[in-house]
Amino acid sequence: xxxxxxxxxxxxxxxxxxxxxxxxxxxxxxxxxxxxxxxxxxxxxxxxxxxxxxxxxxxxxxxxxxxxxxxxxxxxxxxxxxxxxxxxxxxxxxxxxxxxxxxxxxxxxxxxxxxxxxxxxxxxxx
Amino acid sequence: xxxxxxxxxxxxxxxxxxxxxxxxxxxxxxxxxxxxxxxxxxxxxxxxxxxxxxxxxxxxxxxxxxxxxxxxxxxxxxxxxxxxxxxxxxxxxxxxxxx
Amino acid sequence: xxxxxxxxxxxxxxxxxxxxxxxxxxxxxxxxxxxxxxxxxxxxxxxxxxxxxxxxxxxxxxxxxxxxxxxxxxxxxxxxxxxxxxxxxxxxxxxxxxxxxxxxxxxxxx
Numbered sequence: 001x002x003x004x005x006x007x008x009x010x011x012x013x014x015x016x017x018x019x020x021x022x023x024x025x026x027x028x029x030x031x032x033x034x035x036x037x038x039x040x041x042x043x044x045x046x047x048x049x050x051x052x053x054x055x056x057x058x059x060x061x062x063x064x065x066x067x068x069x070x071x072x073x074x075x076x077x078x079x080x081x082x083x084x085x086x087x088x089x090x091x092x093x094x095x096x097x098x099x100x101x102x103x104x105x106x107x108x109x110x111x112x113x114x115x116x117x118x119x120x121x122x123x124x125x126x
Numbered sequence: 127x128x129x130x131x132x133x134x135x136x137x138x139x140x141x142x143x144x145x146x147x148x149x150x151x152x153x154x155x156x157x158x159x160x161x162x163x164x165x166x167x168x169x170x171x172x173x174x175x176x177x178x179x180x181x182x183x184x185x186x187x188x189x190x191x192x193x194x195x196x197x198x199x200x201x202x203x204x205x206x207x208x209x210x211x212x213x214x215x216x217x218x219x220x221x222x223x224x225x
Numbered sequence: 226x227x228x229x230x231x232x233x234x235x236x237x238x239x240x241x242x243x244x245x246x247x248x249x250x251x252x253x254x255x256x257x258x259x260x261x262x263x264x265x266x267x268x269x270x271x272x273x274x275x276x277x278x279x280x281x282x283x284x285x286x287x288x289x290x291x292x293x294x295x296x297x298x299x300x301x302x303x304x305x306x307x308x309x310x311x312x313x314x315x316x317x318x319x320x321x322x323x324x325x326x327x328x329x330x331x332x333x334x335x
Contacts, residue, residue: 017143017225025225034332038288049143067284075283078291114147118127123222 010121011042016051018126020070021061026054027069029126034072037079044083045076046113047105051126052090055101073103087113127152128218131160132225135170142170144224145177155206155214156185164190165198178202186211230256242324249277249327257325261316265325269313271300276326286331289319 014033018025033045047055054070061068076082084105091097091107098107108116117123129148135141141156141163148154154177156163163170164185177183178200187205190196199205206214215221226241227234230253236244241257243249254273258265265273275296279287287295289307297305304310310318319331 015222017140031332034285034288038290049139069284071282071284075279075285075287075291078287078295110146114149117147117222118149118152120220123127123220125223125225 007040009040009042011119012036012044012122012124013117013120014043014045015117015123015125016045016047016054017049019050019053020059021064021066025126026051027067029124030054030069030072032124032126033076033081034079037081040080043081044085044116045081046117047084047086047090048110048113049087049090052086052094052096055084055086055103055105056096057100057102059102070102076103085113085116128214128221129154130221130223131156131163132158132223134159135163135173136168140224142173144222145173147222148177148181150180152181153214153218154181154183155211156183157189157211158186159193161185161189161193161195164200164203165195166200167198171200174200175202184210184214228253228256228260240324240330242330243327246327246329253327254325261321266313268304269322269325271304272296272310272313272318272322273326275299276322276328280326280328286319286323286326286328288331289317292319292322292331 014029016026016029020026033043037043055073059068059070076084084103085108086098086101086105088107088109098105129144129152131141131144131154133140141160144154163174165171174183182204183202184204184206185199187207190199190205226239227236229235235248235253238244243253255265276286276292279295293305293307293310296310314321323329323331
């Protein structure tokens with residue numbers, strides 16, 4: 001924790017573990033991240049298990065008739081949310097790599113990710 | 127950190143991921159359908175016993191009893207009531223609610 | 226609360242935002258502005274068009290802080306500041322300009 005402009009800055013980690021369209025978790029999480037960005041905290045996002053599918057390239061929802069929110073992850077940079085971590089093991093079992101992601105991400109092994117999680121002040125799980 | 131799991135281990139991989147992430151010094155609390163993991167002789171019993179070597183595992187007693195699992199609880203798993211739940215939250219700096 | 230533009234009835238929500246984004250055209254923007262006693266200048270259109278492009282690219286209407294920064298990046302610091310944007314859109318640049326642009330209310334905007 002550090003003081004900045006009089007306010008306390010906490011480390012917030014959003015943990016995303018659900019695929020994008022089967023449930024509403026992914027979209028809700030993204031919305032909370034965008035709203036939360038206004039509070040200028042130390043934010044990072046973790047993508048684990050089916051959560052990695054949220055960032056998969058090539059999503060096309062036209063025929064399904066719902067909003068494709070995958071382009072919005074590319075706007076996170078404008079919101080000063082730049083720390084996106086994707087779990088290596090989750091990518092591997094799904095046959096995906098960093099090249100398949102819609103945004104630049106940092107690949108992290110589960111052990112390293114667990115340590116990172118331990119160093120957070122607040123964890124929001126979706 | 128306190129980890130909570132509220133999904134059945136036979137329907138979701140939530141418990142598996144949680145145990146992968148639970149480091150020494152943290153604790154795991156099973157609630158709602160997550161308590162099915164406490165039973166002896168299941169496909170996840172070994173996972174739970176291995177995890178118990180490094181982290182304490184708790185289960186919410188009212189949820190265990192409601193599901194009829196109270197006489198099948200693995201050795202080493204501690205049952206807590208709602209007050210115990212609150213104590214666990216208070217004892218840990220952060221809570222990770224695995225969904 | 227529907228609005229009528231060129232003889233066509235256009236559905237909006239209770240706050241005046243377009244119900245169906247794809248129905249948007251410039252005349253709708255002008256009519257919405259007219260109701261607010263606002264005449265759209267080239268400077269207004271610059272922001273409206275910027276928002277439409279931003280939505281097309283990212284599928285969101287940016288928060289005002291993000292809009293200000295992004296406008297500054299694209300159109301220069303004399304336009305990328307709150308004073309300039311609030312003078313153009315006194316009801317709030319993100320809120321009012323998004324409405325004229327046919328976009329939903331920005332996420333996190335109350």
